[in-house]
Amino acid sequence: KAGVTQTPRYLIKTRGQQVTLSCSPISGHRSVSWYQQTPGQGLQFLFEYFSETQRNKGNFPGRFSGRQFSNSRSEMNVSTLELGDSALYLCASSLGLSSSYNEQFFGPGTRLTVL
Amino acid sequence: DQQVKQNSPSLRVQEGRISILNCDYTNSMFDYFLWYKKYPAEGPTFLISISSIKDKNEDGRFTVFLNKSAKHLSLHIVPSQPGDSAVYFCAAIDDNYGQNFVFGPGTRLSVLP
Numbered sequence A: 001k002a003g004v005t006q007t008p009r010y011l012i013k014t015r016g017q018q019v020t021l022s023c024s025p026i027s028g029h030r031s032v033s034w035y036q037q038t039p040g041q042g043l044q045f046l047f048e049y050f051s052e053t054q055r056n057k058g059n060f061p062g063r064f065s066g067r068q069f070s071n072s073r074s075e076m077n078v079s080t081l082e083l084g085d086s087a088l089y090l091c092a093s094s095l096g097l098s099s100s101y102n103e104q105f106f107g108p109g110t111r112l113t114v115l
Numbered sequence B: 001d002q003q004v005k006q007n008s009p010s011l012r013v014q015e016g017r018i019s020i021l022n023c024d025y026t027n028s029m030f031d032y033f034l035w036y037k038k039y040p041a042e043g044p045t046f047l048i049s050i051s052s053i054k055d056k057n058e059d060g061r062f063t064v065f066l067n068k069s070a071k072h073l074s075l076h077i078v079p080s081q082p083g084d085s086a087v088y089f090c091a092a093i094d095d096n097y098g099q100n101f102v103f104g105p106g107t108r109l110s111v112l113p
Helices: none
Strands: A005-007 A010-013 A019-024 A031-037 A043-050 A053-057 A064-068 A074-078 A087-094 A110-114 B010-014 B019-025 B032-038 B045-051 B056-059 B062-067 B072-077 B086-094 B100-103 B107-112
Touching: A005 A087, A010 A019, A019 A087, A019 A110, A031 A074, A043 A064, A053 A064, A074 A087, B010 B019, B019 B032, B019 B086, B019 B107, B032 B062, B045 B056, B045 B062, B045 B072, B072 B086
Parallel strands: A010 A110, B010 B107
Antiparallel strands: A005 A019, A019 A074, A031 A043, A031 A087, A043 A053, A064 A074, A087 A110, B019 B072, B032 B045, B032 B086, B056 B062, B062 B072, B086 B100, B086 B107
């Protein structure tokens, strides 16, 4: 069974630009969560999508948004990029909502660098 | 193929006893390991880490042990408290590839009062 895939793996943008990251969950998984990992910090939760609806949202500004398609694939968008947005963005998929203690399987991440 | 495995999806422990969460990895290039704790509807929070040059790291009630020859690490929580009930993720980094995190699927710990 293929794991969680994220594209692209690496991305370099400049301040003010916008970026879209993509995540394909494990086949059959309906929940996709997004996390931001910055140096020296743990994972920070961005949001979770289940059945095309955002179910949970972390404490991030409105510049961070996402969506989920009918095939459970999810995209995350960051507009008006700032230097502090440079991070590793991780996507995790699970059968059901993460709040139901469903196991989450993480993708390899997209490393975003904002110059 | 999972490079980081947590073969126990769940674990139940009595309050005050020791909780031992296990993690196995396959990639010998991993040189830094972390444990995260996750409560429902929240993002994982960093708990404790260990470098491959060490075999033990302790922080309060939490101790992580690393056995490189066996490619195995474990997290010990002593004494366990009901507030420790959460999902625990093991993660590994191959720093040669610029902090490419690989996470295990998690173990749900339930500490019973």
